[in-house]
Amino acid sequence: MIFEYCPNCKAYRGFKRHFTIWTLILVCLTWGAWILALPFYPKRCIVCGMLYDEARKINKKRKQKEQQQENNENLNITPEK
Numbered sequence: 001m002i003f004e005y006c007p008n009c010k011a012y013r014g015f016k017r018h019f020t021i022w023t024l025i026l027v028c029l030t031w032g033a034w035i036l037a038l039p040f041y042p043k044r045c046i047v048c049g050m051l052y053d054e055a056r057k058i059n060k061k062r063k064q065k066e067q068q069q070e071n072n073e074n075l076n077i078t079p080e081k
């Protein structure tokens with residue numbers, strides 16, 4: 001499990017791969033071959049189900065924005081809108 005800030009929950013949440021009973025059935029149907037596909041399952045927020053990749057993208061954007069604002073404040077320039 002990975003911990004990351006979830007923009008949807010607005011809190012730090014655990015992210016992990018979500019397996020269902022269908023995952024298990026697929027593994028049985030394919031004689032275990034489906035196990036090879038499991039690492040490709042996306043990690044999701046355990047509370048709201050938001051994708052880990054998506055949460056990270058939003059966090060990155062927010063960090064860039066914050067940094068930009070900081071730079072603008074340092075240079076005493078008001079951001080254009």
Ligand SMILES: [Zn+2]
Binds near residue numbers: 007009010046047048
């Ligand atoms: Zn969440």
